[in-house]
Amino acid sequence: MKRKELAKMTDKVLQRYLLWLPSILMVCAIGTSFINQQLFSNNLIASVITSVEEQYIAMRKAEVVERVDTTIKMLDVIRQSNGLADGDIIPTGLFNKTMNSFQLLNENNDGYIFVINKNKNFVVHRNSDNLFRDDIDDKVVHYIYQSAINGASWVEYSDKAFNNRKSDAEAQKITHIRYVEDWDVVLGSGELLHDIKNYSESEAKLVTDLVLDEKSNQNLFHILVFIIFAGIIYYLKNITSQKLYEYKSAIEEKLIQIEEKDNEIAFRSLYNDVTGLPNRKATSDYIDNLCLQEKGEEYQLQLIDIVDFQKVNNQYGFAVGDRILRQVTSALEELKDETMFIGHVAADQFAVICQKSVSLCIDVAKETETFEKFDICGEMISLRVRNAVVNFKNRNILGSIIVRNGELAMKYAKANNLFHVNYSSFMSKSSERHFKISNLLDFAIENKEFYVHYQPQVSTLNGKIIGVEALVRWDNVELGRVAPLDFIPIAEKKGTIGKISDLVLTQACNDIQSVSPNGEEALTLSVNISPNQLMSKRFVENTIEIIESTGIDPSRIVFEITEGTFLNDIPGTVAVIEQLKAVGIKFSIDDFGTGYSSLSYLSKLPVDEVKIDKSFINDLVEDEDAYNLVKSILAVANIKQLTIVAEGVETKEQSQILGDLACHLLQGYYFSRPVDVENLTKKIKDNLKVE
């Protein structure tokens, strides 16, 4: 997670969950409480009104019934006081007198009664205008009269019909009726309910005000609780946010560390650890960028390789190796102009990229003091550098291809021991060849395509061939003749060198035993042992088995090893050598002098022979240094009583000088090229002599 995201997330949590959420909850709580209050009060008022109305109506009804009852009682009293029994007909005089007195009591009184006679006329009514009227609403009078006869006690009708009330609401009344048999009249009394609404509302208000007061107190209490609750939430929010910020800054700190690590990794993925220069990928990216720019410019990629750098590491340790790399870096930095790019593309390989119109690549041959001599704590270390140059235009080409071409050119230079090469497309072809060799090797082994040639070694004492070196040969239908230097390193990498070596050793032992059987004058047989092979599992047992199976005397055999064989593990190498020496096999250091510190190995390894490398023999005549070196090798070897072989002797002159220097054995084209066993037999018969 990025730091920005973290900050965003923290703010979101604080805002959304700790600030907004409680606030929304609060608003909801207060809102609900308010709505609740409103709803409650509305419902309460409605229900109180209803109940007050009901009670009021009941009360008024009771009043009416009482009035009617009292009147009936009064009629009974009047009847009895006039000496009339139940069922007696009321005399018209008494009837009229009684009704008149009732009328007087009733008139304009709201708590009135009315009486309807058998003719369905009002004989008593609060409004005297309605007495004995035929024009009033007959329907209503009939309805009242008939209802009473039928036993109904309550009727509803509008009072408007009789009393000129203004509205229906004002005329709404409840009426109690009774039929009084003795008097043959219908008696009734009603109450107007026009004041019921006001009465109920004012009554309800009194009640609800009381309840609502109580309720709003409760609500206030709730709001108070909410406020306390909100306070607690805000308090918790503060604590939580404080904690959250603490965690945030802790995480932020971790993220900063991660970011730093990321940057470091990104840096490491693009820059060399030791020199801080852009690495292979960054160099290739740089070329990619050049190719994106305006087209047409010409550039050069120069790869500079420190020859034998691995040996420095092995001999002096990585600290010294790193120092040399840094010195080379500073030298390059000093020589470069501002348009140049400098990279460090492999352990011991640097890259320089320059724009040809501005500058050409660094002439390392001129800068030998800078690139080839290193003062490490007072000890001078001399190295050589190799150059491979690729010319390119910034067309649509990939940086990785340009770098690869440089590497192919460098490989070509190494294989051919050249110190300056310009890339050419045939080098890619040689890399194709490399690929093909690798693919065809396994089949070639099974198909027994390998055979052996022998190059004689001649004694400087009598010019006689006293030994041969076995050299492997490979002819392939597709590839033609493949040089050992082309396929042996590949076979080593693929791990198939052991099979080839076994073939060579078996073949060579058999051939030489048949050309020159064991005996006093028998030829020696030198066999090349490749690096890694010596230390491989079962090398000792396997070798002894082969030699025994061919019957050759092991003391005739010399194993040639190079510095690469023993460099990494001298004690281990010594142990193997000792085991093979125990059965009589001798050992020789091949290519002597080319290694970094050859002379120093002489005292460490129990070898019997030294083969001075052909490069010294080549320079022997013209180069005094080479001459002196050969001389000193011979001197040391003589002291150690080692046999000295000079290889690559091509001229009479060389042969003579080596003879004068008392070199023991000579090998080279001057005497014979490597030949097959038939030709070797002939040469031995001819008893080739030194001229």
Ligand code: C2E
């Ligand atoms: P090396 O052991 O130094 O073998 C000597 C090489 O020098 C041979 O090359 C030989 O043909 C060549 N040579 C001999 N006399 C002269 C001369 O007067 N002038 C020049 N310029 N060259 C001369 P070759 O046969 O091509 O072998 C090259 C290398 O391949 C050998 O170098 C050796 O390291 C390796 N090699 C050859 N055969 C075997 C083998 O059976 N096993 C192993 N492990 N390596 C082998």
Ligand code: CA
């Ligand atoms: Ca050799």
Ligand code: CA
């Ligand atoms: Ca050699």
